[in-house]
Amino acid sequence: MARINMVEAINMALRQEMTRDKDVIVLGEDVGADGGVFRVTEGLLHEFGPERVIDTPLSELALVGAGAGMAAYGLKPVVEIQFMAFLYEGLEQLYSHASRFRARSRGRFSCPLVVRTPYGIGIKGPELHSESSEAVLCHMPGIKVVVPSNPYNAKGLLASAIRDPDPVVFMEPSRLYRSIKAEVPEEAYAIPLGKAEVFQEGKDITVIAWGRMFHDALDATEGFDCEVIDLMTLKPFDEETVLNSVKKTGRVVIAHEATGYCGLGAEIAAFLAQEAMMHLKAPIVRVTAPDAVVPMARLEDYYVPSKEAIRKAFEEVMKY
């Protein structure tokens, strides 16, 4: 078992799924000779050839739309969108089409499409290279949204996303691409979608986070008795695991990198307010970015919730 980073783990998952199923096709901008702007698809062109690793024109609408058409015909396209904000052009195709092929045709056609895209701050890029827009996607019926937090689950979750019969958006935390390494087995494995992981058990506070923010939340727990849940699949999120934990702790802190207004934290909080009211000892607290556009590099650390802000939330819920 090798210690590898998330880029290498995702690359390994792609390679193994492409070997396992010849219908898996990778397409996107610069995914071929360049190996992708983050090098996630490095070596795939050489190994699988230009018919299965397709460099396309700069064309996010057509990447999602044509990906959907390929999927409907029976292939398993894995589309790379270079940065999350570039997916905005493809949102109509996701919302109006990819998510609806199955319902619209009453099951005659489906759309086993995977859209991979890096998200979040961490690369000091230009404007619109640091978005966290998962809530927009989670609001679309029919779409699944998955966010890994380490190389191990990145590999297993991507395998499941590719094997899934419905469209999945796989959001890769760009900050974590190369910053952490983990032991990742050589053999292929799949981590089921729709299941969260209780990473650390605890009795006072349930902490819910995903992706990059999972690590910040985990770091913040020192000195508190926290149960830390890595949500991994945001849509549909694992209500059962979240609910069971909250029934035990009675306190909830949700931390996410995205803006709070109608963020996924709001959905989780509303769900818990309805299903776990009698178990709650304290108000549910969300720690999120403000209702403001993602700033450029100089201010980005003020935008994303800090470890201190998360600790403050812990202190607040512990007053009850």
Next chain:
Amino acid sequence: MPETIVERFEVKLLSILDESGNADSSLMPPISEDLIKKFFETLIFARTFNSRAISLQREGRIGTYASIYGQEASQIGSALALEKDDWVFPSFRETAVNLTLGYPAWLMFRYWAGDERGMKCPEGLNIFPMSVPVGTQITHAVGASLAMKLKGAKSAAVCYFGDGGSSRGDLHEGFNMAGVLKTPTVFICQNNQWAISVPRERQTASRTIAQKAFSYGFEGMQVDGNDVFAVYKATKDALDKAKAGGGPTFIECLTYRLDDHTTSDDASRYRKKENVEAWEAKEPMIRLRLFMRKKGMWSEAYEESIMKKATEAIDSAITEEETFRPSEPKDIIAFTNAELSQRQIKELKDRGWQG
């Protein structure tokens, strides 16, 4: 350094059957007498469906409906050039394409009556559910045809849209990708001169819609869209080329929307009666009938018998549609995903929609 011309293009207009029913034999593709009759009989069938659909809407028996009146040759001529393994990506105004390919009329009525089951394409046919957003199906056809090419299938995807759809960014990105990846795609624009109330000349400043294809590295051509022979030939040639690895083709069918945009529209607000009447004289059935009469293939009795058959078939389709078991509320949730989530299962249960 002098200025040089680095690129030129020419846009052809193909026209075989004129308004008086004379066909240019030098351009006429090999078409059997049976196929000519099929054009005519399908045209009557589609037109019967269309007029009955409008009546049903007026009677409150179906919802909003988009008429195909005047555009039948573009739809039937192209559809009859298709082979079994070709895929079709239609807009919402392609009723005659579906009917020509054998899509059950009762399912079409069922869809327009507001039931998704009407777009559950029967096995053996590869017609995608109609796209209600304009032009957004263009990239689906590009993707499906790319998949055909990658899988080594000897088939093509045909995508239909209108003059309005040609203004969308979807056309640019779809055409561009199709050109670069040389996909086996046939794009058919039914230029019916109107996008609701906006006339063709306000849709694009280019002289033809067809010429846009040249910017993407493949051929665009115009055909007389009310001439079933010309549409058939252009589509057949484009499909043959696509299947032989020659890449995409764009066909602009010049036709006219003789009816309102949909049953919710009143075209008299924005266009003159005289203009519509001028196009009525050019509609596709008159010239086909004249042609067949000259060839001794038509008689009043023949047309009457076809009309009678079509009316009976449509009557029975309406009965089948209206007596179909009602759709169930659980279907709202059941087809969203292959496997339902914890939330979706609870939502089914809370609403009492299980079972």
